Amino acid sequence: MVEPSIYIEAPQWDGDVRAARALQSELATQVKLRDGFPKQLRTVAGFDVGFEDGGATARAAAVLLDAVSMQPLAAHVARLPTAMPYIPGLLSFRELPALIEALRGLPQLPDLAFVDGHGIAHPRRLGIAAHFGVITGLPAIGVAKKKLVGEFASLHDMRGAFTPLRLPSKTTTPGEQIGWALRSKVGCLPLFVSPGNRVSMASAPELVMRFVAGYRLPEPTRLADRIASRRGAVEIVRSPDLLGGAG
């Protein structure tokens, strides 16, 4: 289980869309856009949510990996009754509670969290990855398969190519960069990467590419995706030394 000293609280949903949006704007103020993660990453973790019973139950998966070998060190699945429907822009109110429970099930906190969804590439700069980062205080980065908002130029079909994702004209801050479109794999649609918390805009692309093995999704998110969506099993590697936390 994670450190008892780490107090994490999930957002509550009371049906008030306007209140939820106001809360997002307020929390977005607490997002840190700088590299606040360890110089030498020891562990990272991937987070994703799937659903059962026609959406009645949310199933969140958290996978802790060795940042160097990329081998899975631990994983935990949490099931919670779904409290609200999916509403574009309010995803965190639907999935964050389950994600927090999944995090609490890990033997230790990761140095960096990869969350399936957007970070600040959001209407109010608080996508689920940013919300997760602010609530837990952990460095977090968002990795989404589709864009929510923004525009981006065409990018070369080369592994690692990326181009800015910017706010459209007719917005409060036209042209503001909110993330990146990243070609993680040749021949695949780009990924949308954006800072969640304690991660800079500049380091986001390389941070994600560093964990891309041979698939479109980086390992942390890919493995969490597999578990959350019941796609297959993930072999956990025993690593006593890392779980010790010394050094």
Place this chain on the structure above:
DNA sequence: GCGACAG
């Protein structure tokens, strides 16, 4: 009114 719309 119309188009867009993470998971």
Place this chain on the structure above:
DNA sequence: ATCTTGTCGC
């Protein structure tokens, strides 16, 4: 996200 058959490309 989930359901769910066949099909296109490396």
